[in-house]
Amino acid sequence: MSKLSPATIKSRLNNIKTIYQDYIKKIEDIRGQERNILANFMKKMEEKKLTEIRHSIQPDYK
DSSP: OOOOOHHHHHHHHHHHHHHHHHHHHHHHHHHHHHHHHHHHHHHHHHHHHHHHHHHHHOTTOO
16 A cells, blocks of 8 residues: 555545534434424323323313
8 A cells, every 4th residue: 555645644534524524413413303303292292191181170171
């Protein structure tokens, strides 16, 4: 294997840094989506529980 020039090493390092930054951004996007999904799920579960409680208190509640 031939020696790499400093310019080549620096270029490859910059490529790695760019790839890493893109990876971090995508992970943050995914985590944000996960938080939204979880928040929406919890909201639906709370609404379902409230409905069940209302029905148990007032059987004719609609």
